[in-house]
Amino acid sequence: MGVKQNTIELKDNSAYRRLKDKLFLWAVIVVSLITISPIVLIIGKLAWKGFRQINFSFFTEVTPSTYDAMIAVSNNEVIPGGIVNGITGTLLIVGVASLMAIPIGILIGLFLFENGQKPYANLIRNLSDILQGVPSIVLGLIAYLWVVKGITHGYSAFAGSVALTIMMLPLIIRATEETMKMIPGSLKEAGMALGVPYYKVILRVLIPSGFSGLMTGILLSISRILGETAPLLLTALGNPMINWDATAPTSAVPLLIWDFYNDPNMVDLIWSSSLFLMGFVLTLNIISKRIIAKR
Amino acid sequence: MNKNIDIIDSPVLKIDKLHIAYNKTDKYAVKDVNVTVKKNAITAIMGPSGCGKSTLLRAINRMHELYPAIQTEGGIYLNEENIMKMSPIHLRRKIGMVFQRPNPFPTMSIYDNVIAGYKLNGIRIKKSEKDKIVEEALRSVALWDEVKDSLHKKGTFLSGGQQQRLCIARAIAFKPDVILLDEPTSALDPIATSKVEDLLVKLKKDYTIVMVTHNMAQAARISEYSMFMYLGDLVEYGKTKMMFTNPRDKRTEEYLTGKFG
Structure with missing residues (x-):
């Protein structure tokens, strides 16, 4: 060819590089296994301990009395009754919270989008970010002061909804x-x-074009509040019966889990309720992931 | 400014001493423009980037008001009516606009895109009338034969050139007096571009067309009248043929011969 060949000798260290590559690959595998192991262990534990209690009456009957549960446990039977009062209560509280948080949140979001970097919009944006960091128990206390003491004059689903609305707002x-x-x-x-x-x-x-994004935000904010317990303890309190009255004390699935934890006879129900709640949140998450993927 | 045309009789559009600045302290983006636009003709606005041609075009249907700080002086008259005194909503139904990049509504079907002006404004018309408007608009942009079997598919599945013609159909479905086009072919390939150009030549018998273009050859091919703008000034306005063969201003000549731009 006439052109002088490049004669620089490269040291052959491919074996070393291949070793490095393998080591790194294994490090990544191990670390990712460590990362996903908690979720696998949690779901496994819940399914293992909870599936025994999951039956038709679990979704159709209210929580059993301590006495019934004690009899069943001592006879080594499945605890009778279910958590339908918690499921309906969660639907009521989260439903009312969504009705309040979705329109308000979308309107504020649109306002921030329209007004970009104006000082007032920046103030709102920063306050909303701070709101996201407020501990949920504090929001429960506030809702207790404002709603339980001020409006419904007693524990109520609505008070719980107010606390959860404040939690949903920054996300939406x-x-x-x-x-x-x-x-x-x-x-x-x-x-x-x-x-x-x-x-x-x-x-x-604009809203139809961004529908999937808005929907994702809404679903994520709902799955975020589904498991909230602390603010509900101070506001919705709990109720052994099905209740659809937003001004009356109401149960919720996470409240029931707390109740079951405090009653040695109902320990088995903790696992099945948790499994149910986990499944519900997971489903919402998967739905919102699918919506994102479609976008 | 140099004019090489006689006075245009009964113009559709008259722009009178128009000044535009993007905010109070800025220098003018458009300076002292006085122009009359001929009915049923294509008028091209040319000039290098940043010369104010898009700003001028957007002022004609007051789209420039989307920038809240914008300052406008002077007047624009549509059929002798001052557009600054019309409601922008009413005005924009009389002066349609097509943008640089095809922007059909992604959530709507082809059919709904064409009829969007009626639908979004809540104008109720009979289904048969809607069908007629859609067919007519799509026929006049030569898109009907290509999409008549997929009218209810999303408009975003079309090719870029088809999407741009769909956007033109959307603009003419309202039967406006004037159509403004802001570099309508700059995002299209040559074949799609020539289709859009043919279409514009056909459309001028029913509409008055004002288009901004970066492409001098395009202005030469399809426009009767041309404006050349430079640094916010309207340097020259006149018959396209005259301007390309015998420009009056040195800056026009230099731009047209590729010395800058």
Whole structure:
């Protein structure tokens, strides 16, 4: 070829590099196993200990009395009754909280998106971030003061909903703002150029285009509050019967778990209730992941 | 400014001493523009980046007001009516706009995209009338034969050129007086570009078209009138042929011969 060959000798250290590669691979495998082991162990433990109690009456009957549970345990039978009062209570409390938090959160999120870096918007954004860091028990105390003492004059599902609403808000606000930022500005222009009033552009173009993002934020915030116990102890209190009245004390699945923990005869129900709650939260998480993937 | 045209009779659009600045302290993005736009013709606005051509175009249907700090002086008249006194919502139904990048609504079908102006504004019309509007609009952008069997599929599945023609159909479904196009082919390949150009030439018999273009050859191919803008000034305005063969201003000549831009 006429061109002088490059004669620099490269030291052959491929064996060393291959060894390094293998070591690193194994390190990654071990570390990731350590990371996922808690979730596997938790689900395994819950399923192992809880499945015995999961039957039809678990979803249709209210919590058994201590006496019934004691008899069943001493005869080595399945504890009768179920947690339907907790399931309905959770639906009521979380439902009311969502009804309050979703519209307010989306509106604030839209406001922050529209007003970007204005001082007032920055203040709201920072306060919302701080709100996310407030311990849930403190929110429970506040809801106790405001709602239990001030509005319903007694423990109530509504008081629990207020505490949970405050927990949901920062998540929904963030999700809304981030989603709106990802929608190309050209869509807003397209709507405006058709002579559509701005509020209609938001409602009928921007929100539908960002629907999956908003939905994900909402589902994640719901799964975040499903397991909250501390604020409910101070607000919803609990109820051995099914209750659909938001102004009356109401049970919830995490409250029942706490109750079962405090009653030596009902220990078996802890596991099945936890399994149920875990399954519910996991399902919501999977749904929201699927929505993200579709986007 | 140099004009090489006679006075245009009964213009659709008249721009009178228009000044635009993006905020109070900024220098003008558009300076003292006085122009009349001929009906049923294509008028091209040319110029290097940042010369104010898009700003001028957006002022015509007041889309520039999306920047809240913008300062506007002077007047724009649509059929002798001052657009600054019209409601922007009403105005934008009379002056449609097509953007640089195709932007069909991703959540809507092709059919709904064409009819979006009616749908989003809550104008109720009969199904048969809707069908007619959609077919007519899609036919006039030569998209009907390509999409008539998939009208209810999402508009975003179309190719870029088809999407842009869909956006033009969306703009003309309202039967506006004027269509503004902001570099409508800069995101398209040459074949799609030539389709859009043919379409614009066809559309001018029903509409007045004002388009911003980066592409001098495009302006030469399809426009009757051209504006050349530079640093916010309207340097030259006149018949395209005249401008390309015998520019009056030295800056126009230098731009057209590729000395800057």
